[in-house]
Amino acid sequence: MIKQKIDKLGVVIALIAMPALLFVPFVTFKANRIVQGQPVWVFSALPAWAAACLTLVVVAVLVSAILKAGVLVRMIAACLGLVTVLVAIGLAASFLTPEGNSFARVSTASGFWMLLFAFSMLLIDALARLRPRPLVRIFLLLAGLVLLGLLARSGVWNELSLLKEFSSRADSFWREAWRHLALAVGSLVTAFAMGLPLGILCYRVERLRAAILNVLNVIQTIPSIALFGLLIAPLGWIAANLPGASELGIRGIGAAPAFIALVLYALLPIVANTVSGLVGVDTAVSNAAKGLGMTDGQILRRIELPLAMPAILTAIRIVLVQNIGMATIAALIGGGGFGVFVFHGIGQTATDLVLLGALPTVALALSAAVIMDALTELATRARKEIATA
Known part of the structure; x- marks a missing residue:
């Protein structure tokens, strides 16, 4: 007992x-x-x-x-x-x-x-x-x-x-917080705008699916620091030779290489999950929609994408949490974000300064995971209702 x-x-x-x-x-x-x-x-x-x-x-x-x-x-x-x-x-x-x-x-x-x-x-x-x-x-x-x-x-x-470190850096803290969010969320939105059509294309044209996913897999295996480094030279050349590029923020050092790297890393989960979600739609549902006279575009918008939404939201969750964490490394190349405090703290052997950058990053990632998990569960329930309707 x-x-x-x-x-x-x-x-x-x-x-x-x-x-x-x-x-x-x-x-x-x-x-x-x-x-x-x-x-x-x-x-x-x-x-x-x-x-x-x-x-x-x-x-x-x-x-x-x-x-x-x-x-x-x-x-x-x-x-x-x-x-x-x-x-x-x-x-x-x-x-x-x-x-x-x-x-x-x-x-x-x-x-x-x-x-x-x-x-x-x-x-x-x-x-x-x-x-x-x-x-x-x-x-x-x-x-x-x-x-x-x-x-x-x-x-x-x-x-x-920790609070004393924050008090002495309050202005820079909120500035870097905005940059961190801009990098993480902005790269997610850009990757979604690119990845969703690419995923639909891979779903429609099976011959392209393996080639595109293999390329994105290779990009995913490149270490983040190495990818930042690979982007420095071409972006530096663009800034030096293309009029107006530097004024738009395109430089070899700064937010541009970090933003592009985050977008590239985000493409694989979005494209792969879009394909997986669309492939998972019951063909009987699509055939029934065709029998009602719907075009392929209408079936995609009204039937297939809503049913694939749980898989797509899962990809968004993965990418958002991934980008919030990886945006910290952007500080190494002048991209800003909470990584500024992390690396300054490491350089000064100041643990509290490291925590000033690390704790908000963890809090953001945890909040994003909880919210996206909840939205994914709601979408899954809606999918079951659509499938049984």
Whole structure:
């Protein structure tokens, strides 16, 4: 009976969370930005009352995880644990930073990340068991983002080194955020405008299908840095010899090679999934439409493309998440984006500056995945309704 009540995932979560609370540094304190940091454990990093509250919450969450509490209880416990850890890291920064000292830095350490990871595992497991509807998943995502925004606006994180890095670079942060989104979304829109007709062509003309897909497969195998490098010379030549090209932003260094590379990488998923989705349409449905007097163009627009939409949306999800991640590398060739902070942080051995670029990238990719998964599920349901109508 006791074994049946113990959840194996809960045991794993406890094995991660308890050492993080007791034996691993929660934060790192630095007298200034460049000196070596000193590890600080939970009970030294927080006021006594805050350390006690954090300990009680961690224990309560782990009990609900280990003893197979109800799914809803586990989800609420995971959310409580995450919020408590996020508030605790801000309290630790405020507690350790001397009053009036603008040079001291308090950064997150491995204990914080282990607790965050453990409670995130519990939340993901609870959501997987609850299987919320697509619109509910989007609502939960928005609620989480709003909560993070409220915590940031409340000032509880103001003494964190990450927030200090943001404060000193706020203008450039939002500028690079716009560039990152422009690269990721703009290349997706361009690739979709090119890839959808190309996919339809491959579906209609089977002799072209293998050749086009093989070429796109070869492009996909080229490492991103190598592809950026291959584009520098021809784009530099165009900028030097074609009047007006440089004024349009076409240069060997900058956003142009990054944008073109992202478009090329995005073509294969869009074309392949378009072909797969159209091939997967039941021929009986197409034949019935022909029997009603529809032309090939009408069948494509009204029957085949709507039925292929789940596969096409899956391709858009793959490309969007891929582009959000790969746009980070664009900073290496002057393309901007969150990669600017990542590579500056690596060059200066400033972990918080790296996180300033990495965390928004992860948040964008996760949000895009959740939203596109929900839209794909809605499209799949609509396809089933069309097929059975």
